[in-house]
Amino acid sequence: MSETLTGAHILCRSLVASGVETLFGYPGGAIMPFYHALPEYPRLRHILVRHEQAAAHAADGYARASGRVGVCVATSGPGATNLVTGLATAHMDSSPVVAITGQVSRPMIGRDAFQETDIIGITLPITKQNYLVQDAADLAAVVAEALAVAQAGRPGPVLIDIPKDVQNQKVPSTSPPDVGARHAVPLPSPIDDVVRDAASLIAAAQRPLLMVGHGVILANAYAEVRALAERTGMPVITTLLGISAFPEGHPLHLGMPGMHGEVHVNRAIQRADVIVAIGLRFDDRVTGNLAAFAPRAQVVHIDLDRSEIGRNVPTAVGIVGDAAEVTRRLVAATRPRDCAGWRAEIEGGRRQQAATYRGGMSPEAILAAIRDATRGECTIVTDVGQHQMWVAKLFPYRRPNTHITSGGLGTMGFAVPAAMGVHLARPGETVWAISGDGGFQMNMAEIATMVQEGLTVKLAVFNNGYLGMVRQWQQFFHGKRYSSTPIWSPDYVKLAEAYGIPGYRVRDAGELADAVGRATADPGPALVEFVIEQEANVYPMIPPGGSLSEPIEATV
Numbered sequence: 001m002s003e004t005l006t007g008a009h010i011l012c013r014s015l016v017a018s019g020v021e022t023l024f025g026y027p028g029g030a031i032m033p034f035y036h037a038l039p040e041y042p043r044l045r046h047i048l049v050r051h052e053q054a055a056a057h058a059a060d061g062y063a064r065a066s067g068r069v070g071v072c073v074a075t076s077g078p079g080a081t082n083l084v085t086g087l088a089t090a091h092m093d094s095s096p097v098v099a100i101t102g103q104v105s106r107p108m109i110g111r112d113a114f115q116e117t118d119i120i121g122i123t124l125p126i127t128k129q130n131y132l133v134q135d136a137a138d139l140a141a142v143v144a145e146a147l148a149v150a151q152a153g154r155p156g157p158v159l160i161d162i163p164k165d166v167q168n169q170k171v172p173s174t175s176p177p178d179v180g181a182r183h184a185v186p187l188p189s190p191i192d193d194v195v196r197d198a199a200s201l202i203a204a205a206q207r208p209l210l211m212v213g214h215g216v217i218l219a220n221a222y223a224e225v226r227a228l229a230e231r232t233g234m235p236v237i238t239t240l241l242g243i244s245a246f247p248e249g250h251p252l253h254l255g256m257p258g259m260h261g262e263v264h265v266n267r268a269i270q271r272a273d274v275i276v277a278i279g280l281r282f283d284d285r286v287t288g289n290l291a292a293f294a295p296r297a298q299v300v301h302i303d304l305d306r307s308e309i310g311r312n313v314p315t316a317v318g319i320v321g322d323a324a325e326v327t328r329r330l331v332a333a334t335r336p337r338d339c340a341g342w343r344a345e346i347e348g349g350r351r352q353q354a355a356t357y358r359g360g361m362s363p364e365a366i367l368a369a370i371r372d373a374t375r376g377e378c379t380i381v382t383d384v385g386q387h388q389m390w391v392a393k394l395f396p397y398r399r400p401n402t403h404i405t406s407g408g409l410g411t412m413g414f415a416v417p418a419a420m421g422v423h424l425a426r427p428g429e430t431v432w433a434i435s436g437d438g439g440f441q442m443n444m445a446e447i448a449t450m451v452q453e454g455l456t457v458k459l460a461v462f463n464n465g466y467l468g469m470v471r472q473w474q475q476f477f478h479g480k481r482y483s484s485t486p487i488w489s490p491d492y493v494k495l496a497e498a499y500g501i502p503g504y505r506v507r508d509a510g511e512l513a514d515a516v517g518r519a520t521a522d523p524g525p526a527l528v529e530f531v532i533e534q535e536a537n538v539y540p541m542i543p544p545g546g547s548l549s550e551p552i553e554a555t556v
């Protein structure tokens with residue numbers, strides 16, 4: 001006779017069977033049967049966050065850093081809706097997250113029951129798939145499928161909504177089906193013809209460029225992309241989410257394109273005759289005005305998601321497939337060349353660039369201090385705003401996948417909780433969460449989670465007293481009317497003290513090395529507030545909707 005189990009136990013067993021080790025969550029009425037079963041599964045480590053949004057971001061950070069699925073848990077109603085921003089963030093950045101939500105019991109669904117919310121309806125557009133589990137007998141299969149779907153092809157979030165009575169329902173236990181193979185995405189074949197077409201375009205190009213996006217990180221295609229660049233001599237551009245997919249400091253690396261891209265990078269795009277784009281979606285922050293984007297270039301677009309090919313930018317050759325596999329074939333189909341003249345032309349432009357930041361507590365000096373204290377061996381998680389752009393442009397990422405940020409949704413409040421997930425995925429790594437004073441205040445309650453759970457995250461707050469990036473737009477485009485952007489902060493050193501962690505305030509560049517060094521060396525979480533120039537700007541900047549050819553540059 002087979003064993004009888006509750007839905008809650010089947011859920012726990014299925015998670016264990018799928019190799020899940022870490023859950024980020026917050027309990028409540030409709031998910032209590034699951035939390036009741038959980039202590040019987042010591043292989044599932046549950047991290048109690050302070051807000052469900054943080055659970056979703058932490059699961060996202062865990063997923064991005066580990067390449068495995070990140071799992072978050074919440075109760076029905078407000079618990080589930082608090083996950084929404086995190087799921088939308090994961091959806092936009094193709095991060096494999098599975099959210100498990102409690103739901104009111106089946107007979108109460110549709111009656112506006114206490115804490116009932118249609119989370120399936122709400123998350124439909126921001127998940128790859130979602131499930132309302134109506135029978136505990138389906139749970140093992142649903143969990144296995146949800147985890148497979150989250151990772152299959154282009155990764156993304158999946159939600160499983162489980163009514164409370166289904167968690168309590170007793171059914172004969174079944175072993176979870178092996179669904180992995182069903183969701184594996186085969187490389188469309190034959191692709192050799194299109195790869196040959198792409199190789200001929202590269203061979204004939206005078207000014208080819210390689211644009212590298214997040215898909216290269218997701219596909220672990222670092223070696224292949226580097227081989228392609230080195231074989232063809234194509235200069236390499238990394239998008240915001242592609243940063244750390246190609247070593248900064250490599251002679252072929254140019255930098256970041258788009259709204260805050262360096263002038264020589266955007267100029268190279270505007271002059272290029274062939275652009276080979278791997279694992280990116282030509283976001284509007286990258287292209288600026290699409291009509292004026294890369295006017296001379298024929299585009300080779302390699303992406304796992306067929307719907308991205310030709311979506312924003314007309315494509316001469318589209319190749320649907322895994323970035324590593326396609327790039328490997330492309331390397332084999334290309335002949336060695338060096339593009340020296342083209343690179344010299346671009347480098348000439350690079351030298352003309354003005355230094356954009358004043359001395360003292362410049363972002364350069366702060367990031368140099370973090371680089372020195374960690375010897376560059378750290379993972380940096382950024383929030384959203386000016387500091388995000390400074391870090392993207394100035395930190396010398398050498399190791400793959402060591403820059404994690406919310407690119408697509410641009411979610412303030414992401415860095416602090418996501419960094420907790422990164423730490424759990426990479427326990428031996430130094431993890432710095434870098435935020436502005438605005439975004440930090442959105443999720444700083446998670447310091448309590450770090451202390452309670454023993455999570456070592458280093459917290460950097462760039463304090464300019466403003467919602468800096470919005471203030472910058474107000475300065476440039478709204479006649480300097482700083483409407484609702486000055487923002488007060490608590491005393492961060494005392495805040496750190498209240499949580500029982502070391503806190504440092506740095507007002508002077510001379511104090512940087514000491515504070516950053518101490519914070520880095522501390523065995524637990526530590527906070528450093530950097531008091532920076534209030535009206536520092538991120539330069540250059542393409543005005544929203546403008547052409548990459550028309551940057552606003554620093555005048556200092």
Ligand SMILES: Cc1ncc(C[n+]2csc(CCOP(=O)(O)OP(=O)(O)O)c2C)c(N)n1
Pocket residue numbers: 383384385386387388410411412413435436437438439440462464466467468469470
């Ligand atoms: C959740 C959320 N709300 C609002 C915004 C709009 N926004 C983008 S950048 C920014 C300012 C960020 O200020 P701060 O965190 O202090 O960072 P800074 O730009 O000063 O580095 C705002 C409000 C956003 N991206 N996310």
